[in-house]
Amino acid sequence: MSWPEPAPGVAGADQHRGVLVRGAATEGGPKPEEKPSPRKRRDAKKTARKRAPKPPERKRSYVCSVRLNHDERALLDAAASATRTSLPAFLARSGLAAAHDLDNTAAAVAGHRELVAELFAARRHLGQVGNNLNQVARAINSGGQPTEIDAVVTAVQRAVIRVQAATDHLLEQQ
Template sequence: MHQPSCRMNDDEYQLLTRAAAVCNMSVASFLAHASLKAARDLDRTAAEIADEREMLNELFSLRRHLGRIGNNLNQVAKALNSDGHAPQARAVLSAVHRAAKRVDAFTQRRVDSETSVA
């Protein structure tokens, strides 16, 4: 058995651990799986790999953003359920609409880029 190693900065390692967690894999398994998949597909260009990395970064950013919005939405619901006022409700709903537009725009860019390649 061989045990290769690699170095990465904190941001890269956090991205890696999040990706592994999303796939319900250990970091080592995720690295092995991803690197072997890339090694078996040497026809992919650097541009395709960079595009995929950009997509993953955007998806993780969206996930964090939606998590914060969800937290704010829970606070609004708690205030309203206790007969309180929720002056931030409009701002939270506005954030939800902006996030939905961001997801739509991202999805459309991905669809358009896939269509132009085909």
């Protein structure tokens, strides 16, 4: 079966969506209109390496999957970039450091965290009481006689004792 010839003057060049369709110069060969690709060959060897590969006995071959929420991921990414390591390397190093220091258990870490929180709260309280003491001093300097001077001095002494106790306890743990 043969295809009918188009009517004279009706059919034009073969087009696909308005673009002229051109066949290859040879089957499977290069097209004369195209320039060779500037990409490098995949099998070309790299000329320089940043560092020597790890010996086989030190190479890490096990994969451990960790699930994190968005906040945890952001915090760990920031810590890893601060130490100039990748996130997996940071997690491996910090996990190994915790495993080597078995005295630093989860309860000890939680207690340490609570102690630091108490130290910051005591410091904040001392700042607030110190502000009250400054107001009393300003009133005295302007010729006034504030009635709450004894209460403010007592509160400052308690705040100083609180900060000192938290600091001493923190230093004893280290």
